[in-house]
Amino acid sequence: MAAVVLNRVNSDDFPNTISEVIYEPRAFTCVDDGQIELMPDIESYRAAVNAIMGYDPTSGCLFYYNPRIATSRWMKERIPVDQVSVGNHIFMK
Numbered sequence: 001m002a003a004v005v006l007n008r009v010n011s012d013d014f015p016n017t018i019s020e021v022i023y024e025p026r027a028f029t030c031v032d033d034g035q036i037e038l039m040p041d042i043e044s045y046r047a048a049v050n051a052i053m054g055y056d057p058t059s060g061c062l063f064y065y066n067p068r069i070a071t072s073r074w075m076k077e078r079i080p081v082d083q084v085s086v087g088n089h090i091f092m093k
Contacts, residue, residue, distance in 0.1 A: 001030070002047040002048045002050070003056040004058075004061060004062060006051050007062050008021045009021050011062060013062070028044065029072075051091065058088075061093050063091065065089065066088050067090055068088060
């Protein structure tokens with residue numbers, strides 16, 4: 001998620017700050033369902049630091065979902081222009 005957030009900050013199609021991107025209504029289910037309040041694990045910290053340092057395993061993607069648990073029809077019906085798999089998630093531009 002960290003790389004996607006920074007990619008959105010750098011995109012003209014999204015808000016200009018990390019906070020605005022994260023808290024944009026309905027942008028991330030982890031915000032909607034309260035998971036954002038959980039204590040981050042070491043992997044989360046690493047992802048955030050790596051993203052800030054410029055590492056982007058998504059190659060510039062703006063969207064992501066986990067196809068095993070995603071319930072959003074919008075995301076599942078989205079036609080990927082460019083797609084990258086990282087872990088259990090699909091990332092799309």
